[in-house]
Amino acid sequence: MRDPNKAQRLVDGGKVRKVMDTQNRTHFSVEGDTDTHSVIYDKRKAEWTCDCRYSALTNRECSHIAAAKIKG
Numbered sequence: 001m002r003d004p005n006k007a008q009r010l011v012d013g014g015k016v017r018k019v020m021d022t023q024n025r026t027h028f029s030v031e032g033d034t035d036t037h038s039v040i041y042d043k044r045k046a047e048w049t050c051d052c053r054y055s056a057l058t059n060r061e062c063s064h065i066a067a068a069k070i071k072g
């Protein structure tokens with residue numbers, strides 16, 4: 001992760017919201033610097049995904065996913 005404190009800052013700043021929690025997945029909305037991103041936790045696969053470019057390009061955990069994990 002580029003900035004390990006960014007995720008905590010997102011949570012502290014109230015940028016992370018749990019939008020939906022179903023049997024199979026949890027959907028978070030994370031307000032980033034320029035866009036709001038959708039972070040989804042697939043409970044069956046135990047997999048996190050985010051729609052931001054960093055996540056798509058690097059296939060690594062972005063700050064939005066990290067923030068959603070903190071938020072739980």
Ligand SMILES: [Zn+2]
Nearest residue numbers: 050052062064
């Ligand atoms: Zn992301």
